[in-house]
Amino acid sequence: xxxxxxxxxxxxxxxxxxxxxxxxxxxxxxxxxxxxxxxxxxxxxxxxxxxxxxxxxxxxxxxxxxxxxxxxxxxxxxxxxxxxxxxxxxxxxxxxxxxxxxxxxxxxxxxxxxxxxxxxxxxxxxxxxxxxxxxxxxxxxxxxxxxxxxxxxxxxxxxxxxxxxxxxxxxxxxxxxxxxxxxxxxxxxxxxxxxxxxxxxxxxxxxxxxxxxxxxxxxxxxxxxxxxxxxxxxxxxxxxxxxxxxxxxxxxxxxxxxxxxxxxxxxxxxxxxxxxxxxxxxxxxxxxxxxxxxxxxxxxxxxxxxxxxxxxxxxxxxxxxxxxxxxxxxxxxxxxxxxxxxxxxxxxxxxxxxxxxxxx
Numbered sequence: 001x002x003x004x005x006x007x008x009x010x011x012x013x014x015x016x017x018x019x020x021x022x023x024x025x026x027x028x029x030x031x032x033x034x035x036x037x038x039x040x041x042x043x044x045x046x047x048x049x050x051x052x053x054x055x056x057x058x059x060x061x062x063x064x065x066x067x068x069x070x071x072x073x074x075x076x077x078x079x080x081x082x083x084x085x086x087x088x089x090x091x092x093x094x095x096x097x098x099x100x101x102x103x104x105x106x107x108x109x110x111x112x113x114x115x116x117x118x119x120x121x122x123x124x125x126x127x128x129x130x131x132x133x134x135x136x137x138x139x140x141x142x143x144x145x146x147x148x149x150x151x152x153x154x155x156x157x158x159x160x161x162x163x164x165x166x167x168x169x170x171x172x173x174x175x176x177x178x179x180x181x182x183x184x185x186x187x188x189x190x191x192x193x194x195x196x197x198x199x200x201x202x203x204x205x206x207x208x209x210x211x212x213x214x215x216x217x218x219x220x221x222x223x224x225x226x227x228x229x230x231x232x233x234x235x236x237x238x239x240x241x242x243x244x245x246x247x248x249x250x251x252x253x254x255x256x257x258x259x260x261x262x263x264x265x266x267x268x269x270x271x272x273x274x275x276x277x278x279x280x281x282x283x284x285x286x287x288x289x290x291x292x293x294x295x296x297x298x299x300x301x302x303x304x305x306x307x308x309x310x311x312x313x314x315x316x317x318x319x320x321x322x323x324x325x326x327x328x329x330x331x332x333x334x335x336x337x338x339x340x341x342x343x344x345x346x347x348x349x350x351x352x353x354x355x356x357x358x359x360x
Contacts, residue, residue: 031316035162036162036165046060204291206240220233232253258272
């Protein structure tokens with residue numbers, strides 16, 4: 001006999017409260033394990049595919065680990081130093097960019113920016129603030145002993161956790177399935193499949209789209225000759241998971257910097273703008289339909305709200321948890337709506353009377 005609904009709500013409420021308390025007090029400690037679990041979840045389909053090709057789980061995990069190490073070494077030697085250097089340089093020249101922007105506006109619209117005007121002082125202040133705060137934040141993150149220790153810990157623990165979880169992923173899923181309450185196991189399995197489908201579409205699909213577009217923007221902008229093209233491509237690719245926002249922010253940054261670097265060279269400016277137009281065409285017509293599908297199930301506004309709330313409450317760890325929690329809540333909400341529409345509360349007694357009359 002199943003527990004009453006009130007008792008079930010009590011137990012699930014206690015479980016949710018324990019989850020939030022653990023996140024609040026142990027967020028920083030859980031970070032490497034959450035990252036390792038996320039990596040294992042992302043790579044599990046690759047391991048399953050290799051198993052279907054005849055490899056054992058251990059051999060598939062070893063092959064994936066070797067490829068991941070090679071990619072990481074290549075990134076550490078070729079991409080990350082350039083990205084850090086361009087970021088520092090961008091912060092350092094922010095005041096110069098602000099002054100150039102005010103000079104440009106003054107030349108084009110002399111009546112708007114008089115010497116000593118509030119708008120001119122505001123623009124210059126923004127540039128100086130970006131240089132001071134941005135450079136200070138980046139230098140602190142790169143030079144702080146605590147930050148270096150945390151980075152080393154992440155680089156050591158995260159791969160170890162990811163490898164072990166990837167190796168035992170199928171056994172862990174089977175073990176969790178054995179612990180499901182028998183009366184509700186079919187419903188929970190269906191909800192879990194729906195959540196996994198949503199997460200797979202969003203995280204794996206959109207993650208691949210972000211990587212492809214970020215690499216495309218960075219390489220294309222650097223080939224055009226735009227300064228800080230790698231940083232702009234990285235930023236644009238990173239926020240591509242929000243429709244159109246990555247292209248808008250990346251395009252605004254690229255065109256804004258291009259105006260100062262290529263002023264008068266309209267072909268180069270046109271190439272910079274064309275890069276983002278082509279990127280949007282490729283994303284909308286090729287990448288997203290092929291890799292994500294027609295329906296992800298996570299509305300951008302719902303996703304932004306989840307990231308904001310969990311990020312404010314639990315920091316970076318909360319942002320990592322926000323996406324799967326948002327996906328789970330979305331699936332559960334759709335399930336509850338379907339149940340509500342099939343209940344007497346929604347349909348009322350008139351439908352039952354009509355059904356009896358039809359049967360008669």
